[in-house]
Amino acid sequence: MKRNITLFGMLAVAGLLAGILEGCKGPEGPAGPPGETTVVNLEGFKEGINCGDCHNPDTDTTYYVWARKYQWELSKHFFGGDFERSQSTCGGCHTTEGFIEAASGKTVTTHVDASPPGCFACHSPHSRGDFSLRINEPVTLNETVAGSGTATFDYGKGNLCAQCHKPRTLSPLPDPTKTAATDTITITSNRWYPHYGVQSQMLMGTGGFRFADYTYTGNSNHTDNSVIKQEGCIACHMADATAGSGIAGGHTMNINYNENSYLLNGCTVSGCHTSSGFTVDYIGASASLSGGLGTHTATEAYMDTLHQLLLDREWITESGSINASSGSPLKIAPGAKAGALFNYLFIEHDLSKGSHNTRYALELLKSSIQELRKL
Ligand code: HEC
Ligand code: HEC
Ligand code: HEC
Ligand code: HEC
Ligand code: HEC
Structure with missing residues:
Protein backbone atom coordinates (compact mmCIF):
# COMPACT_ATOMS: atom_id res chain seq x y z
CA MET A 1 0.00 0.00 0.00
CA LYS A 2 2.75 2.39 1.00
CA ARG A 3 4.51 1.51 -2.21
CA ASN A 4 1.51 2.55 -4.32
CA ILE A 5 1.00 5.81 -2.54
CA THR A 6 4.65 6.76 -2.83
CA LEU A 7 4.80 5.86 -6.47
CA PHE A 8 1.59 7.69 -7.23
CA GLY A 9 2.76 10.78 -5.36
CA MET A 10 6.05 10.66 -7.12
CA LEU A 11 4.53 10.41 -10.54
CA ALA A 12 2.24 13.33 -9.76
CA VAL A 13 5.17 15.48 -8.65
CA ALA A 14 7.25 14.23 -11.54
CA GLY A 15 4.54 15.42 -13.91
CA LEU A 16 4.62 18.85 -12.32
CA LEU A 17 8.38 19.00 -12.42
CA ALA A 18 8.49 17.90 -16.03
CA GLY A 19 6.19 20.85 -16.79
CA ILE A 20 8.42 23.27 -14.94
CA LEU A 21 11.46 21.83 -16.60
CA GLU A 22 10.33 22.34 -20.14
CA GLY A 23 11.70 25.87 -20.16
CA CYS A 24 14.88 24.86 -18.39
CA LYS A 25 18.00 24.53 -20.47
CA GLY A 26 20.97 24.50 -18.13
CA PRO A 27 21.78 22.08 -15.32
CA GLU A 28 21.29 24.79 -12.69
CA GLY A 29 17.58 24.32 -12.12
CA PRO A 30 14.89 26.93 -12.61
CA ALA A 31 14.61 30.04 -10.42
CA GLY A 32 11.01 30.39 -9.30
CA PRO A 33 8.96 33.20 -10.80
CA PRO A 34 8.95 36.37 -8.62
CA GLY A 35 6.68 36.11 -5.61
CA GLU A 36 6.79 32.33 -5.39
CA THR A 37 8.48 30.34 -2.67
CA THR A 38 12.16 29.84 -3.48
CA VAL A 39 13.40 26.26 -3.29
CA VAL A 40 16.82 27.06 -1.86
CA ASN A 41 18.38 23.69 -2.44
CA LEU A 42 16.94 22.65 -5.77
CA GLU A 43 19.97 21.68 -7.75
CA GLY A 44 18.04 20.85 -10.87
CA PHE A 45 18.19 17.87 -13.19
CA LYS A 46 21.06 16.91 -15.39
CA GLU A 47 20.20 17.41 -19.04
CA GLY A 48 18.96 14.29 -20.79
CA ILE A 49 18.45 12.44 -17.53
CA ASN A 50 16.25 9.36 -17.84
CA CYS A 51 13.86 9.27 -14.87
CA GLY A 52 13.16 5.61 -15.40
CA ASP A 53 16.77 4.65 -14.77
CA CYS A 54 16.13 5.11 -11.09
CA HIS A 55 12.36 5.40 -10.69
CA ASN A 56 11.38 2.05 -12.00
CA PRO A 57 11.39 -0.73 -9.45
CA ASP A 58 10.42 -3.25 -12.13
CA THR A 59 13.69 -3.03 -13.96
CA ASP A 60 16.09 -1.21 -11.73
CA THR A 61 18.77 -3.78 -11.24
CA THR A 62 21.40 -1.18 -12.07
CA ILE A 135 31.56 15.40 -1.30
CA ASN A 136 34.71 13.51 -0.40
CA GLU A 137 37.22 16.20 0.42
CA PRO A 138 39.54 15.60 3.40
CA VAL A 139 37.99 16.94 6.61
CA THR A 140 39.60 19.14 9.25
CA LEU A 141 38.96 17.81 12.74
CA ASN A 142 38.83 20.35 15.56
CA GLU A 143 41.42 20.45 18.29
CA THR A 144 39.81 18.80 21.28
CA VAL A 145 42.83 18.50 23.61
CA ALA A 146 44.93 21.60 24.30
CA GLY A 147 48.17 21.59 22.35
CA SER A 148 47.20 18.78 19.99
CA GLY A 149 46.23 21.00 17.05
CA THR A 150 43.70 20.22 14.38
CA ALA A 151 43.96 17.01 12.36
CA THR A 152 43.20 16.23 8.72
CA PHE A 153 41.04 13.19 8.16
CA ASP A 154 41.75 11.71 4.74
CA TYR A 155 40.29 8.27 4.22
CA GLY A 156 38.98 8.43 0.67
CA LYS A 157 35.26 7.76 0.43
CA GLY A 158 35.07 7.79 4.23
CA ASN A 159 35.66 11.54 4.09
CA LEU A 160 31.96 11.83 3.36
CA CYS A 161 31.13 10.23 6.70
CA ALA A 162 33.58 12.43 8.58
CA GLN A 163 31.82 15.54 7.27
CA CYS A 164 29.31 14.76 10.02
CA HIS A 165 31.01 12.15 12.19
CA LYS A 166 33.53 14.69 13.41
CA PRO A 167 33.99 16.50 16.71
CA ARG A 168 32.37 19.86 17.42
CA THR A 169 34.01 22.39 19.74
CA LEU A 170 34.70 22.08 23.44
CA SER A 171 35.41 24.55 26.22
CA PRO A 172 37.48 24.48 28.29
CA LEU A 173 39.85 22.11 26.50
CA PRO A 174 41.48 19.48 28.72
CA ASP A 175 45.19 20.19 29.01
CA PRO A 176 47.86 17.52 29.67
CA THR A 177 50.36 20.15 30.88
CA LYS A 178 48.16 21.20 33.81
CA THR A 179 49.71 18.86 36.35
CA ALA A 180 50.31 21.22 39.28
CA ALA A 181 48.02 20.96 42.31
CA THR A 182 47.01 24.58 41.75
CA ASP A 183 45.94 24.00 38.12
CA THR A 184 42.17 23.70 38.34
CA ILE A 185 39.84 22.98 35.44
CA THR A 186 36.24 24.18 35.89
CA ILE A 187 33.60 22.21 34.01
CA THR A 188 30.23 23.93 33.83
CA SER A 189 28.22 21.56 31.65
CA ASN A 190 27.17 17.93 31.78
CA ARG A 191 27.98 17.84 28.05
CA TRP A 192 31.67 18.50 28.42
CA TYR A 193 32.69 16.57 25.34
CA PRO A 194 33.09 17.48 21.66
CA HIS A 195 29.75 15.93 20.67
CA TYR A 196 29.17 12.36 19.50
CA GLY A 197 30.83 11.98 16.11
CA VAL A 198 34.28 11.05 17.38
CA GLN A 199 34.64 7.93 15.21
CA SER A 200 36.79 9.84 12.70
CA GLN A 201 39.21 10.80 15.47
CA MET A 202 39.30 7.31 16.92
CA LEU A 203 40.01 5.70 13.57
CA MET A 204 42.95 7.97 12.86
CA GLY A 205 44.21 7.94 16.44
CA THR A 206 43.75 11.54 17.43
CA GLY A 207 41.56 13.46 19.85
CA GLY A 208 42.22 11.29 22.92
CA PHE A 209 43.84 12.72 26.04
CA ARG A 210 47.44 11.55 26.48
CA PHE A 211 48.81 11.78 30.00
CA ALA A 212 52.34 13.17 30.13
CA ASP A 213 53.74 10.25 32.16
CA TYR A 214 52.37 7.35 30.11
CA THR A 215 54.08 5.86 27.06
CA TYR A 216 51.62 5.48 24.21
CA THR A 217 52.67 3.10 21.46
CA GLY A 218 50.44 4.26 18.61
CA ASN A 219 47.56 2.74 16.71
CA SER A 220 46.15 -0.53 15.51
CA ASN A 221 46.42 -1.66 11.92
CA HIS A 222 43.14 0.01 10.87
CA THR A 223 44.63 3.51 11.07
CA ASP A 224 47.08 2.92 8.23
CA ASN A 225 45.50 -0.05 6.49
CA SER A 226 45.62 0.54 2.73
CA VAL A 227 42.02 -0.62 2.10
CA ILE A 228 40.69 1.57 4.89
CA LYS A 229 42.79 4.52 3.70
CA GLN A 230 40.78 4.43 0.46
CA GLU A 231 37.35 3.29 1.56
CA GLY A 232 37.35 4.65 5.12
CA CYS A 233 34.27 3.89 7.18
CA ILE A 234 32.44 2.25 4.30
CA ALA A 235 34.98 -0.59 4.05
CA CYS A 236 33.41 -2.12 7.15
CA HIS A 237 30.01 -0.44 7.53
CA MET A 238 28.79 -0.71 3.94
CA ALA A 239 30.10 -4.13 2.99
CA ASP A 240 27.55 -6.17 1.08
CA ALA A 241 25.74 -8.73 3.18
CA THR A 242 25.78 -12.31 1.93
CA ALA A 243 22.52 -13.00 0.13
CA GLY A 244 20.07 -14.72 2.44
CA SER A 245 22.03 -14.01 5.59
CA GLY A 246 20.27 -11.01 7.14
CA ILE A 247 20.09 -7.28 6.60
CA ALA A 248 23.23 -5.41 7.55
CA GLY A 249 25.90 -3.45 5.76
CA GLY A 250 25.01 -1.58 2.58
CA HIS A 251 22.89 1.45 3.34
CA THR A 252 21.85 0.13 6.76
CA MET A 253 25.47 0.94 7.66
CA ASN A 254 25.05 -1.49 10.52
CA ILE A 255 27.60 -4.12 11.45
CA ASN A 256 25.53 -5.45 14.34
CA TYR A 257 22.08 -6.75 13.41
CA ASN A 258 19.42 -9.09 14.85
CA GLU A 259 20.77 -8.46 18.36
CA ASN A 260 23.90 -10.58 18.34
CA SER A 261 24.78 -11.11 14.70
CA TYR A 262 27.61 -9.21 13.06
CA LEU A 263 28.30 -8.60 9.39
CA LEU A 264 32.01 -9.16 9.10
CA ASN A 265 32.29 -9.33 5.30
CA GLY A 266 34.16 -6.02 5.31
CA CYS A 267 36.74 -7.41 7.75
CA THR A 268 37.53 -10.59 5.85
CA VAL A 269 38.38 -9.15 2.45
CA SER A 270 41.62 -10.25 0.89
CA GLY A 271 44.66 -8.76 2.58
CA CYS A 272 42.81 -8.21 5.87
CA HIS A 273 41.50 -10.86 8.29
CA THR A 274 41.07 -14.51 7.38
CA SER A 275 37.45 -15.48 7.84
CA SER A 276 37.98 -18.76 9.61
CA GLY A 277 37.28 -18.24 13.31
CA PHE A 278 37.15 -14.44 13.01
CA THR A 279 34.69 -12.71 15.35
CA VAL A 280 33.94 -9.09 16.19
CA ASP A 281 35.58 -9.76 19.57
CA TYR A 282 38.88 -10.29 17.82
CA ILE A 283 42.10 -10.99 19.71
CA GLY A 284 44.81 -9.41 17.60
CA ALA A 285 48.08 -7.57 17.87
CA SER A 286 46.90 -5.77 21.01
CA ALA A 287 46.55 -9.02 22.97
CA SER A 288 49.25 -7.96 25.43
CA LEU A 289 47.26 -4.82 26.21
CA SER A 290 43.95 -6.63 26.42
CA GLY A 291 45.30 -9.36 28.69
CA GLY A 292 44.54 -11.88 25.97
CA LEU A 293 40.87 -10.89 25.84
CA GLY A 294 38.94 -9.93 22.71
CA THR A 295 38.69 -6.27 21.71
CA HIS A 296 35.10 -5.74 22.84
CA THR A 297 35.45 -7.72 26.06
CA ALA A 298 38.61 -5.89 27.08
CA THR A 299 37.33 -2.43 26.16
CA GLU A 300 34.10 -2.95 28.08
CA ALA A 301 35.94 -4.33 31.10
CA TYR A 302 38.30 -1.33 31.25
CA MET A 303 35.33 1.01 30.69
CA ASP A 304 33.58 -0.58 33.69
CA THR A 305 36.66 -0.05 35.84
CA LEU A 306 37.01 3.55 34.74
CA HIS A 307 33.28 4.14 35.26
CA GLN A 308 33.63 2.99 38.88
CA LEU A 309 36.67 5.19 39.51
CA LEU A 310 34.82 8.23 38.11
CA LEU A 311 31.76 7.38 40.21
CA ASP A 312 33.94 7.09 43.34
CA ARG A 313 35.11 10.65 42.72
CA GLU A 314 31.54 11.74 41.99
CA TRP A 315 32.59 13.19 38.64
CA ILE A 316 29.79 11.25 36.94
CA THR A 317 26.43 9.88 37.97
CA GLU A 318 25.43 6.22 37.86
CA SER A 319 24.11 6.70 34.31
CA GLY A 320 27.47 8.02 33.13
CA SER A 321 26.41 11.66 32.89
CA ILE A 322 28.88 14.34 34.06
CA ASN A 323 28.09 15.79 37.48
CA ALA A 324 28.32 19.42 36.43
CA SER A 325 26.15 22.39 35.59
CA SER A 326 26.65 26.14 35.39
CA GLY A 327 25.14 26.54 38.85
CA SER A 328 27.15 23.68 40.30
CA PRO A 329 30.41 23.36 38.33
CA LEU A 330 32.78 20.43 38.62
CA LYS A 331 36.27 21.56 39.62
CA ILE A 332 39.16 19.16 39.11
CA ALA A 333 42.75 19.71 40.26
CA PRO A 334 45.30 19.08 38.91
CA GLY A 335 43.35 19.87 35.75
CA ALA A 336 45.10 17.15 33.77
CA LYS A 337 43.23 14.51 35.77
CA ALA A 338 40.06 15.54 33.92
CA GLY A 339 41.64 13.74 30.97
CA ALA A 340 40.37 10.49 32.50
CA LEU A 341 36.80 11.77 32.35
CA PHE A 342 37.39 13.06 28.84
CA ASN A 343 38.75 9.70 27.64
CA TYR A 344 35.85 7.83 29.20
CA LEU A 345 33.35 9.89 27.19
CA PHE A 346 35.50 9.74 24.05
CA ILE A 347 35.54 5.95 24.06
CA GLU A 348 31.90 5.74 25.08
CA HIS A 349 30.81 7.98 22.20
CA ASP A 350 32.95 6.19 19.65
CA LEU A 351 30.57 3.25 20.20
CA SER A 352 32.82 0.69 18.51
CA LYS A 353 34.04 -0.88 21.76
CA GLY A 354 37.60 -0.66 20.59
CA SER A 355 37.05 -2.00 17.08
CA HIS A 356 38.02 1.20 15.31
CA ASN A 357 41.45 1.44 16.92
CA THR A 358 41.99 -1.11 19.66
CA ARG A 359 45.51 -0.13 20.67
CA TYR A 360 44.64 3.55 20.97
CA ALA A 361 41.43 2.92 22.92
CA LEU A 362 43.02 0.45 25.34
CA GLU A 363 46.02 2.66 26.09
CA LEU A 364 43.79 5.68 26.68
CA LEU A 365 41.75 3.55 29.08
CA LYS A 366 44.74 2.05 30.90
CA SER A 367 46.43 5.41 31.32
CA SER A 368 43.19 6.98 32.58
CA ILE A 369 42.71 4.20 35.11
CA GLN A 370 46.36 4.52 36.22
CA GLU A 371 45.90 8.28 36.68
CA LEU A 372 42.80 7.93 38.85
CA ARG A 373 44.44 5.24 40.97
CA LYS A 374 47.14 7.72 41.98
CA LEU A 375 46.38 9.50 45.21
C1 HEC B 1 20.24 8.71 -10.86
C2 HEC B 1 18.98 8.31 -10.27
C3 HEC B 1 17.77 9.20 -10.48
C4 HEC B 1 17.30 9.70 -11.64
C5 HEC B 1 17.87 9.50 -13.03
C6 HEC B 1 16.09 10.44 -11.32
N1 HEC B 1 15.86 10.36 -9.98
FE1 HEC B 1 14.30 11.20 -8.99
N2 HEC B 1 15.03 10.50 -7.23
C7 HEC B 1 16.12 9.66 -7.11
C8 HEC B 1 16.24 9.25 -5.74
C9 HEC B 1 17.31 8.32 -5.17
C10 HEC B 1 15.19 9.86 -5.05
C11 HEC B 1 14.89 9.74 -3.55
C12 HEC B 1 14.30 8.39 -3.27
C13 HEC B 1 12.92 8.27 -3.75
O1 HEC B 1 12.06 8.99 -3.26
O2 HEC B 1 12.68 7.43 -4.65
C14 HEC B 1 14.44 10.62 -5.99
C15 HEC B 1 13.30 11.35 -5.70
C16 HEC B 1 12.49 11.93 -6.65
C17 HEC B 1 11.26 12.60 -6.35
C18 HEC B 1 10.64 12.77 -4.97
C19 HEC B 1 9.87 11.55 -4.64
C20 HEC B 1 9.20 11.62 -3.30
O3 HEC B 1 8.54 10.65 -2.95
O4 HEC B 1 9.38 12.59 -2.60
C21 HEC B 1 10.76 13.05 -7.53
C22 HEC B 1 9.47 13.79 -7.74
C23 HEC B 1 11.67 12.66 -8.56
N3 HEC B 1 12.73 11.97 -7.99
C24 HEC B 1 11.50 12.92 -9.89
C25 HEC B 1 12.39 12.57 -10.88
C26 HEC B 1 12.24 12.94 -12.26
C27 HEC B 1 11.06 13.73 -12.82
C28 HEC B 1 13.31 12.44 -12.93
C29 HEC B 1 13.65 12.58 -14.39
C30 HEC B 1 13.68 13.96 -14.86
C31 HEC B 1 14.14 11.77 -11.95
N4 HEC B 1 13.56 11.87 -10.73
C32 HEC B 1 15.32 11.12 -12.25
C33 HEC B 1 16.98 9.27 -8.10
C34 HEC B 1 16.85 9.61 -9.43
C1 HEC C 1 24.76 14.34 6.88
C2 HEC C 1 25.57 13.95 8.01
C3 HEC C 1 26.01 12.51 8.07
C4 HEC C 1 26.74 11.81 7.16
C5 HEC C 1 27.30 12.32 5.84
C6 HEC C 1 26.93 10.49 7.70
N1 HEC C 1 26.31 10.39 8.91
FE1 HEC C 1 26.14 8.72 10.02
N2 HEC C 1 24.95 9.71 11.34
C7 HEC C 1 24.63 11.04 11.25
C8 HEC C 1 23.73 11.37 12.31
C9 HEC C 1 23.16 12.77 12.59
C10 HEC C 1 23.48 10.19 13.03
C11 HEC C 1 22.54 10.03 14.22
C12 HEC C 1 21.13 10.10 13.70
C13 HEC C 1 20.10 10.34 14.76
O1 HEC C 1 20.37 10.13 15.94
O2 HEC C 1 19.00 10.79 14.37
C14 HEC C 1 24.27 9.15 12.38
C15 HEC C 1 24.28 7.83 12.77
C16 HEC C 1 25.11 6.86 12.21
C17 HEC C 1 25.21 5.50 12.67
C18 HEC C 1 24.45 4.88 13.83
C19 HEC C 1 25.10 5.27 15.12
C20 HEC C 1 24.45 4.66 16.35
O3 HEC C 1 24.43 5.37 17.39
O4 HEC C 1 23.96 3.53 16.30
C21 HEC C 1 26.16 4.87 11.89
C22 HEC C 1 26.64 3.45 12.01
C23 HEC C 1 26.62 5.85 10.93
N3 HEC C 1 25.95 7.04 11.15
C24 HEC C 1 27.57 5.60 9.97
C25 HEC C 1 27.87 6.48 8.93
C26 HEC C 1 28.74 6.16 7.84
C27 HEC C 1 29.48 4.86 7.66
C28 HEC C 1 28.75 7.25 7.02
C29 HEC C 1 29.45 7.42 5.71
C30 HEC C 1 29.06 6.50 4.65
C31 HEC C 1 27.89 8.25 7.63
N4 HEC C 1 27.39 7.75 8.77
C32 HEC C 1 27.66 9.51 7.08
C33 HEC C 1 25.07 11.94 10.31
C34 HEC C 1 25.75 11.60 9.17
C1 HEC D 1 29.51 18.23 13.10
C2 HEC D 1 28.24 17.57 12.90
C3 HEC D 1 27.20 17.73 13.97
C4 HEC D 1 26.64 18.89 14.44
C5 HEC D 1 26.94 20.32 14.01
C6 HEC D 1 25.68 18.50 15.44
N1 HEC D 1 25.63 17.14 15.56
FE1 HEC D 1 24.51 16.06 16.85
N2 HEC D 1 25.33 14.34 16.17
C7 HEC D 1 26.20 14.25 15.11
C8 HEC D 1 26.47 12.86 14.83
C9 HEC D 1 27.37 12.32 13.72
C10 HEC D 1 25.71 12.12 15.76
C11 HEC D 1 25.59 10.61 15.85
C12 HEC D 1 26.80 10.01 16.47
C13 HEC D 1 26.63 8.54 16.69
O1 HEC D 1 25.57 8.07 17.14
O2 HEC D 1 27.59 7.86 16.42
C14 HEC D 1 25.01 13.08 16.58
C15 HEC D 1 24.16 12.74 17.64
C16 HEC D 1 23.39 13.63 18.33
C17 HEC D 1 22.43 13.26 19.34
C18 HEC D 1 22.13 11.86 19.78
C19 HEC D 1 22.99 11.45 20.89
C20 HEC D 1 22.64 10.05 21.36
O3 HEC D 1 23.19 9.67 22.38
O4 HEC D 1 21.86 9.35 20.71
C21 HEC D 1 21.86 14.42 19.78
C22 HEC D 1 20.78 14.57 20.85
C23 HEC D 1 22.46 15.51 19.06
N3 HEC D 1 23.39 14.99 18.18
C24 HEC D 1 22.12 16.83 19.22
C25 HEC D 1 22.70 17.88 18.50
C26 HEC D 1 22.36 19.26 18.70
C27 HEC D 1 21.31 19.78 19.67
C28 HEC D 1 23.15 19.99 17.85
C29 HEC D 1 23.22 21.51 17.67
C30 HEC D 1 23.36 22.28 18.89
C31 HEC D 1 23.99 19.05 17.12
N4 HEC D 1 23.67 17.79 17.54
C32 HEC D 1 24.93 19.40 16.17
C33 HEC D 1 26.78 15.30 14.42
C34 HEC D 1 26.54 16.63 14.66
C1 HEC E 1 37.79 -1.68 10.42
C2 HEC E 1 36.36 -1.64 10.26
C3 HEC E 1 35.69 -0.32 10.61
C4 HEC E 1 35.95 0.92 10.12
C5 HEC E 1 37.01 1.33 9.11
C6 HEC E 1 35.01 1.79 10.74
N1 HEC E 1 34.19 1.10 11.60
FE1 HEC E 1 32.72 1.86 12.72
N2 HEC E 1 32.53 0.08 13.67
C7 HEC E 1 33.19 -1.07 13.34
C8 HEC E 1 32.82 -2.13 14.27
C9 HEC E 1 33.34 -3.56 14.25
C10 HEC E 1 31.89 -1.56 15.16
C11 HEC E 1 31.20 -2.24 16.34
C12 HEC E 1 29.89 -2.73 15.90
C13 HEC E 1 29.04 -3.18 17.07
O1 HEC E 1 29.57 -3.70 18.04
O2 HEC E 1 27.84 -2.98 16.99
C14 HEC E 1 31.71 -0.18 14.75
C15 HEC E 1 30.84 0.72 15.35
C16 HEC E 1 30.54 1.98 14.85
C17 HEC E 1 29.47 2.82 15.30
C18 HEC E 1 28.46 2.45 16.35
C19 HEC E 1 27.35 1.81 15.59
C20 HEC E 1 26.48 0.92 16.31
O3 HEC E 1 25.47 0.55 15.68
O4 HEC E 1 26.79 0.53 17.44
C21 HEC E 1 29.50 3.96 14.55
C22 HEC E 1 28.57 5.15 14.64
C23 HEC E 1 30.60 3.84 13.63
N3 HEC E 1 31.21 2.63 13.83
C24 HEC E 1 30.94 4.79 12.69
C25 HEC E 1 32.09 4.73 11.92
C26 HEC E 1 32.61 5.82 11.16
C27 HEC E 1 31.96 7.18 11.01
C28 HEC E 1 33.78 5.38 10.61
C29 HEC E 1 34.76 6.18 9.78
C30 HEC E 1 35.30 7.37 10.44
C31 HEC E 1 33.95 4.00 10.99
N4 HEC E 1 32.92 3.65 11.80
C32 HEC E 1 34.97 3.17 10.54
C33 HEC E 1 34.07 -1.22 12.31
C34 HEC E 1 34.59 -0.20 11.55
C1 HEC F 1 25.11 8.67 4.76
C2 HEC F 1 25.45 8.71 3.37
C3 HEC F 1 24.58 8.02 2.37
C4 HEC F 1 23.21 8.06 2.29
C5 HEC F 1 22.24 8.71 3.24
C6 HEC F 1 22.87 7.35 1.09
N1 HEC F 1 23.98 6.88 0.48
FE1 HEC F 1 24.03 5.81 -1.24
N2 HEC F 1 26.04 5.54 -1.00
C7 HEC F 1 26.80 6.09 -0.02
C8 HEC F 1 28.15 5.61 -0.14
C9 HEC F 1 29.31 5.99 0.76
C10 HEC F 1 28.17 4.72 -1.24
C11 HEC F 1 29.32 3.88 -1.76
C12 HEC F 1 30.01 4.59 -2.85
C13 HEC F 1 31.08 3.73 -3.45
O1 HEC F 1 31.31 2.60 -3.03
O2 HEC F 1 31.70 4.27 -4.36
C14 HEC F 1 26.82 4.72 -1.78
C15 HEC F 1 26.44 4.01 -2.90
C16 HEC F 1 25.18 4.06 -3.47
C17 HEC F 1 24.79 3.42 -4.69
C18 HEC F 1 25.69 2.59 -5.57
C19 HEC F 1 26.38 3.52 -6.52
C20 HEC F 1 27.12 2.80 -7.58
O3 HEC F 1 27.56 3.52 -8.50
O4 HEC F 1 27.29 1.59 -7.48
C21 HEC F 1 23.47 3.70 -4.90
C22 HEC F 1 22.62 3.27 -6.06
C23 HEC F 1 23.03 4.49 -3.80
N3 HEC F 1 24.10 4.73 -2.94
C24 HEC F 1 21.74 4.95 -3.63
C25 HEC F 1 21.28 5.59 -2.50
C26 HEC F 1 19.88 5.85 -2.23
C27 HEC F 1 18.74 5.50 -3.14
C28 HEC F 1 19.83 6.48 -1.02
C29 HEC F 1 18.61 6.91 -0.23
C30 HEC F 1 17.69 5.85 0.08
C31 HEC F 1 21.20 6.60 -0.54
N4 HEC F 1 22.05 6.06 -1.46
C32 HEC F 1 21.56 7.19 0.65
C33 HEC F 1 26.37 6.97 0.95
C34 HEC F 1 25.05 7.26 1.22
Missing part, protein backbone atom coordinates in the same frame (compact mmCIF):
# COMPACT_ATOMS: atom_id res chain seq x y z
CA TYR A 63 21.04 0.97 -8.98
CA TYR A 64 18.58 -1.02 -6.89
CA VAL A 65 17.26 2.30 -5.64
CA TRP A 66 14.31 0.66 -3.93
CA ALA A 67 16.51 -1.82 -2.12
CA ARG A 68 18.74 1.01 -0.96
CA LYS A 69 15.70 2.84 0.38
CA TYR A 70 14.68 -0.15 2.44
CA GLN A 71 18.22 -0.56 3.72
CA TRP A 72 18.46 3.11 4.59
CA GLU A 73 15.20 2.82 6.55
CA LEU A 74 17.02 0.36 8.80
CA SER A 75 19.83 2.84 9.44
CA LYS A 76 19.91 5.27 12.29
CA HIS A 77 20.24 7.99 9.68
CA PHE A 78 16.56 7.34 8.99
CA PHE A 79 15.13 6.21 12.31
CA GLY A 80 17.39 8.02 14.81
CA GLY A 81 14.84 10.74 15.31
CA ASP A 82 17.33 13.52 15.91
CA PHE A 83 16.50 15.26 12.65
CA GLU A 84 14.45 17.73 14.67
CA ARG A 85 17.86 19.19 15.51
CA SER A 86 17.10 21.31 12.50
CA GLN A 87 18.24 24.69 13.76
CA SER A 88 21.15 26.33 11.95
CA THR A 89 23.76 25.20 14.52
CA CYS A 90 22.82 21.52 14.24
CA GLY A 91 21.15 21.00 10.87
CA GLY A 92 24.45 20.90 8.98
CA CYS A 93 24.90 17.34 10.24
CA HIS A 94 21.44 16.32 11.36
CA THR A 95 19.42 17.16 8.25
CA THR A 96 19.67 16.71 4.49
CA GLU A 97 18.71 20.32 3.85
CA GLY A 98 21.37 21.70 6.20
CA PHE A 99 24.03 19.30 4.98
CA ILE A 100 23.51 20.31 1.36
CA GLU A 101 24.02 23.93 2.38
CA ALA A 102 27.15 23.06 4.34
CA ALA A 103 28.58 20.86 1.61
CA SER A 104 28.05 23.53 -1.01
CA GLY A 105 29.76 26.19 1.07
CA LYS A 106 26.60 28.06 1.99
CA THR A 107 25.57 29.23 5.43
CA VAL A 108 23.50 26.59 7.17
CA THR A 109 20.05 27.98 7.90
CA THR A 110 17.21 26.71 10.06
CA HIS A 111 14.73 24.41 8.32
CA VAL A 112 11.80 23.59 10.56
CA ASP A 113 10.59 20.95 8.14
CA ALA A 114 13.91 19.29 7.59
CA SER A 115 14.47 15.64 6.75
CA PRO A 116 17.06 13.23 8.19
CA PRO A 117 20.36 12.52 6.36
CA GLY A 118 19.03 10.80 3.22
CA CYS A 119 19.86 10.03 -0.41
CA PHE A 120 20.24 13.66 -1.41
CA ALA A 121 22.63 14.42 1.45
CA CYS A 122 25.25 11.93 0.38
CA HIS A 123 24.47 11.96 -3.34
CA SER A 124 22.99 14.40 -5.82
CA PRO A 125 21.29 11.95 -8.18
CA HIS A 126 19.14 14.48 -10.04
CA SER A 127 21.83 17.04 -10.82
CA ARG A 128 24.45 14.41 -11.61
CA GLY A 129 22.36 11.57 -12.97
CA ASP A 130 24.32 9.08 -10.87
CA PHE A 131 25.12 8.12 -7.29
CA SER A 132 28.59 9.58 -6.98
CA LEU A 133 29.33 10.96 -3.53
CA ARG A 134 28.31 14.57 -3.04
